[in-house]
Amino acid sequence: METRSIMIVGVGGQGSLLASRLLGNVLLAQGYDVKVSEVHGMSQRGGSVVTYVKYGDKVYSPVVNKGEADAIISFELLEAARCLPYLKKGGKLITSTQQIDPMPVITGAAEYPEDLVSKLKAAGAELVAVDALSLAEEAGTSKASNVVLMGVLSSLMDYPEELWQNALEQCVPAKFLELNKKAFELGKNAKTL
Amino acid sequence: MKKLMLGNEAFARGLYEAGCKVVSSYPGTPSTEITEEVAKYDEVYAEWAPNEKVAMETALGASIAGARSFCGMKHVGLNVAADPLYTASYTGVNAGMVIAVADDQGMHSSQNEQDSRHHAIASKTPMLEPSDSGECKEFVKLAFELSEQFDAPFIVRMSTRVAHSQSSVEMEDRKELDLKPYVKNPQKFVMVPAFAKQRHVFVEERTKKLIEYAETSPLNRVEISDSAEFGVITNGAAYQYVKEALGDKASVLKLGMVNPLPVKLIQDFAKKYDRIIVIEELDGIIEEHCRNIGVNNVEGKSIFGCIGEIDQSIIAEKLLGEKKEFTSLYVNIPIRPPVMCAGCPHRGLFYCLKKLGVTVSGDIGCYTLGSAAPLFAIDTTICMGASISGLHGFNKARGTESEHKTVAVIGDSTFMHSGMTGLVNIAYNNSNSTVIILDNSITGMTGHQQNPTTGKNLKGDPAAAVNLEELCKAIGIKRVRVTDPYDLAQTEAAIKEELAADEASVIISRRPCALLKYVKHNAPLAVDTDVCVGCGACMELGCPAISMKDGQAVIDHTQCVGCGICKEQCPMGAIN
The missing domain is CATH 3.40.50.920 (Rossmann fold)
Structure with missing residues (x-):
């Protein structure tokens, strides 16, 4: 199989590392060659965070360039808009509708663009928008948005449920496992906008 | 068994499998996880050293003693360790010694983009460079063999993409090795001119042999x-x-x-x-x-x-000549730069410095973010430790004019790394300089590593803790005081008084990092919409949890940790 590329984007602290590791483990268990690229250090402090997951028969480059992503999963709406150029023609954009103001918006130097969901649709993106924050809070913590979105992704990919459950058990600490399984389930059955 | 591993994790696995016994490193993105991961193996002694020079000397000492050893650092760390590196190349090793240097192409988390291969060439040290996690593990194991075969420390060069990408790795067992005998050998290990001259001849011969090896090596x-x-x-x-x-x-x-x-x-x-x-x-x-x-x-x-x-x-x-097609959204998308976290103890201090219009000589760590909007509170950032020595030079150049309105800021870990010697210079050379140590009880930016001030070692066990107050006094600073950066009034007063003094002083701004697990947070604060007049005083703090909506301040309860500095700052008493 030709290499496929998925980007996971969000704001530092939203848990994109866990999401990318979860997905990476599912794909490895499915028998693919897998590469997952993370960013650590300074950009984790509330900045834009981007991770890449690539899989296929043989994966070389760990990074995804503009026009290459088969799917983008975004934990925040502005980050979804920022990453649109990375989406391949016909690729899927799965985003949480959560909005987090970046510092230039907080200081009044810039404005958070309005109505991004419609604008992204108008730009031709195949959009799946989910209120992941509410579902995460329903599962028990606002921090589980990442796993809610992995649940949404699982409903769009054709892999056995068991692989996702195993990956959750591998990647999530035992004391948060039940909560995250619930978040995953809520994401899998989520209403999309 | 195959496992997805970060390049750094695979590197650590290679150290383990190769029978490495002693590890000493200083954290630095993108190298940190090598040492964090290898510390999880009980068979390996692993530690954080106060800086990269100490780490490399420790690793060399262990190699001379007969144990396979390792030290890891980022590219700029190798500059700090360059002194032992260039002579370790002459002495060579007893048991194998491997050095990791992680370059940061693209400067994801660094102050420069130096190419560390120059150090390998200049020090005449052999260097390997893997391309994925599997190679990380294999190259490390081979590097130990080659280190012993060619009598040279071996550098393994990493890069951000190799260090922080996961790919599948085949796990193997550890090869447990006995210590090699230690035999006194001054001609090899005492680098006085007479012996070093002979070793330089050896180094040139060794390079010729290494080139021969490179012609047919599977590398x-x-x-x-x-x-x-x-x-x-x-x-x-x-x-x-x-x-x-x-x-x-x-x-x-x-x-x-x-x-x-x-x-x-x-x-x-x-x-x-x-x-x-x-x-x-x-x-x-x-x-x-x-x-x-x-x-x-x-x-x-x-x-x-x-x-x-x-x-x-x-x-x-x-x-x-191929170009990929893509779509853009034709709206202005505001940038999202990294910021100090909600509840970050550095925020209160930088707010006071900005308010007082102080010139700030900065350093390397989370607090470098104090240079960003809206605080804009840092004037210079060069390298680890340069805040203190740079301040001293600044004050010697401009004299009294700057002595009363210029400070240095440096974190606890960076102070132990290379800030101390700058403070010795201030005391020794009678410098009227004011140094602020931002003691958040951890090495923050690289992801919470212990350091000599925290009372814990790399493995999480209790360790001796440096008493910063006593250390500064012992160095010769008479005016040493501690403030709480959550208390804006106290912090501002301390800065004013120490700047006004006619001798050197140290302010220790002490409050643990808000992200530390043991730090108990207060309940999130909220804005009383009947009282808030939208003056924006709280916005000057640059807290990511506070924003303005419809002319009034709003606090995001998912981010707020109740540090209370916005409450102190609000002239209307609207935040509770």
Whole structure:
């Protein structure tokens, strides 16, 4: 199989590392060659965070360039808009509708663009928008948005449920496992906008 | 068993499997996880040293004593450790010694973009460079064997993309090794001129042997494609981009040993094609080597430049003229720069410095973010420790005019790394300088590593803790005081008083990092909408949890940790 590329984007602290590791483990268990690229250090402090997951028969480059992503999963709406150029023609954009103001918006130097969901649709993106924050809070913590979105992704990919459950058990600490399984389930059955 | 591993985790696995016994490192992105991961193996002694020079000397000492040893650092850390490196190259080893240096192409988390291969060349130390996690593990194991075979410390060069990408790795068992005998050998280990002169001769001979090895080593391999129109010579992460972008359109010479470089292998490869393109990130070291050995049909830096990362799209565009299509959203998308976290103890201190209009000599750590909007509270950031020594120089140049309105800020870990010696200089040379140590009880930016002030070691066990107050006094600073950066009034008063004093002083601004698990948070604060007049005083703090909506301040309850500095700041008493 030709290499496929998925980007996971969000704001530092939203848990994109866990999401990318979860997905990476599912794909490895499915028998693919897998590469997952993370960013650590300074950009984790509330900045834009981007991770890449690539899989296929043989994966070389760990990074995804503009026009290459088969799917983008975004934990925040502005980050979804920022990453649109990375989406391949016909690729899927799965985003949480959560909005987090970046510092230039907080200081009044810039404005958070309005109505991004419609604008992204108008730009031709195949959009799946989910209120992941509410579902995460329903599962028990606002921090589980990442796993809610992995649940949404699982409903769009054709892999056995068991692989996702195993990956959750591998990647999530035992004391948060039940909560995250619930978040995953809520994401899998989520209403999309 | 196959497992997805970060390059750094695979590196640590390689250390474990190779029977490495002693590890000493200083954290630095993107190298940190090597040492964090290897510390999880009980068979390996692993520690954080106060800086990279100490770490490398520790590793060399262990190697001389007969144990396979390792030290890890980021590219700028190797500058700190350059002194032992250049002479360790002369002494060579007893048991194998491996050094990791992680370059940060693209400066994801660094203050410069230096190419560490220059250090390998200048110190005449052999250097390997893996391209994925599997190679990280294999190269480390081989590096130990070669280190003992050639009597040289071996550097393994990492890069952000190799260090922080996961790919599958085959796990093997550890090879437990006995200590090698220690035999006193001054001719080899006492580098006085008479002995060092002999060792330099040895080093030059060794390099010749290493070049011979490089000609046929499995580390360097040729991948011929029958449909190739040109040849590519590449290394490290760039190899992956080359394979993805060019596939079978090019034959590839992949160099896993980047110092010293082979001669005949390159000459023979270059003869096969009219056009040879060297694709290497940062400086044109392989390209220059090609020209030096008479291979003149090379191009490289004239196409790709020496700034930042290369990727598959850049290669496809420059060499094949292919461009990917993509869509953009034609709206203004505000940037999202990294910020100090909600509840960060540094915020209160920087707010006071900004309010007082103080010139600030900065340093390396989370607090470097104090330079960003809306605080804009830092004037200089150069390297670890430069805040204190730079302040001293600044004050010696401008005298009284600056002494009363200029400070240095430095974190606890950075102070232990290389700030202390600057403070000694201030005391010794009678400098009227004010130094602020931002003691958040952890090494923050690299992801919470212990350091000599925290009372815990790398493995999390109790350890001796440096008492910063007593240390500063022992150095010769008479005015040493502690403030709480959550208390804005107290902090502002302390800065004013110490700047006004006619002698050197140290303020320890003490409050643990808000992200530490043991730190108990207060309930999130909220804005009383009946009282808030929207004056924006709270916005001046640059807290990511506070924003303005419809002319009033709003606090995001998912981010707020109740630190209370906005409450102190609000003139209306609207925050509770």
